Amino acid sequence: NAGVMQNPRHLVRRRGQEARLRCSPMKGHSHVYWYRQLPEEGLKFMVYLQKENIIDESGMPKERFSAEFPKEGPSILRIQQVVRGDSAAYFCASSPPLLAGVAEQYFGPGTRLTVT
Amino acid sequence: AQSVSQHNHHVILSEAASLELGCNYSYGGTVNLFWYVQYPGQHLQLLLKYFSGDPLVKGIKGFEAEFIKSKFSFNLRKPSVQWSDTAEYFCAVKKAAGNKLTFGGGTRVLVKP
Numbered sequence: 227n228a229g230v231m232q233n234p235r236h237l238v239r240r241r242g243q244e245a246r247l248r249c250s251p252m253k254g255h256s257h258v259y260w261y262r263q264l265p266e267e268g269l270k271f272m273v274y275l276q277k278e279n280i281i282d283e284s285g286m287p288k289e290r291f292s293a294e295f296p297k298e299g300p301s302i303l304r305i306q307q308v309v310r311g312d313s314a315a316y317f318c319a320s321s322p323p324l325l326a327g328v329a330e331q332y333f334g335p336g337t338r339l340t341v342t
Numbered sequence: 343a344q345s346v347s348q349h350n351h352h353v354i355l356s357e358a359a360s361l362e363l364g365c366n367y368s369y370g371g372t373v374n375l376f377w378y379v380q381y382p383g384q385h386l387q388l389l390l391k392y393f394s395g396d397p398l399v400k401g402i403k404g405f406e407a408e409f410i411k412s413k414f415s416f417n418l419r420k421p422s423v424q425w426s427d428t429a430e431y432f433c434a435v436k437k438a439a440g441n442k443l444t445f446g447g448g449t450r451v452l453v454k455p
Contacts, residue, residue: 229385230385257441259441259442259443261443261445267447267448268346268348268432268445268446268447268448269386269432269434269443269445270445271442271443271444274441274442281441282441282442284442285442317385317386319443330376330388330391331443332388333378333385333386333387334385335384335385336385
């Protein structure tokens with residue numbers, strides 16, 4: 227049973243370009259979470275999605291960032307017009323359908339974004 | 343907003359020494375608690391979790407953690423570490439009725455052989 231897959235593992239973008247990060251959840255998991263880890267910091271929640279729905283985007287920057295989890299295919303975190311401050315490791319996690327709020331999250335290997 | 347603090351950023355110890363990593367959170371309601379580990383070059387893995395019941399939780403690789411509700415703490419322990427325990431350890435908290443994890447800043451543990 228494959229774990230959470232993320233690609234690419236490393237992504238280099240110049241300032242002003244777009245970054246697209248992909249996440250395929252574990253089989254049977256319908257909930258996806260994105261977290262960002264800035265250098266020397268812990269992970270910070272960004273967004274929580276179910277298929278075709280954004281459930282909680284309280285951690286997303288107001289501009290340039292968007293996320294989707296379509297009916298078919300992986301979840302995508304999109305960063306438009308990247309800036310140096312976007313350089314970070316972006317982690318995706320997935321969980322099975324929640325049972326009374328009790329479900330652990332399984333993490334992918336992360337995508338390390340470097341903006342030059 | 344809830345927050346999670348891990349007291350030590352870096353810990354260096356020798357093999358066979360005992361390890362205790364502190365974790366405190368700020369949220370007065372019911373919580374779920376987690377410890378994750380990230381070995382060098384690898385992704386986050388769950389060490390152990392607490393949802394309810396016995397506040398002393400045993401996890402993988404000989405780790406355990408104790409939930410002390412009155413102290414808002416969930417400290418991680420291992421009686422005798424090995425070189426392979428070198429990693430970064432993250433405490434995380436989730437409101438019981440919520441979805442998102444709030445992480446502490448992490449503790450880097452270096453075990454000298």
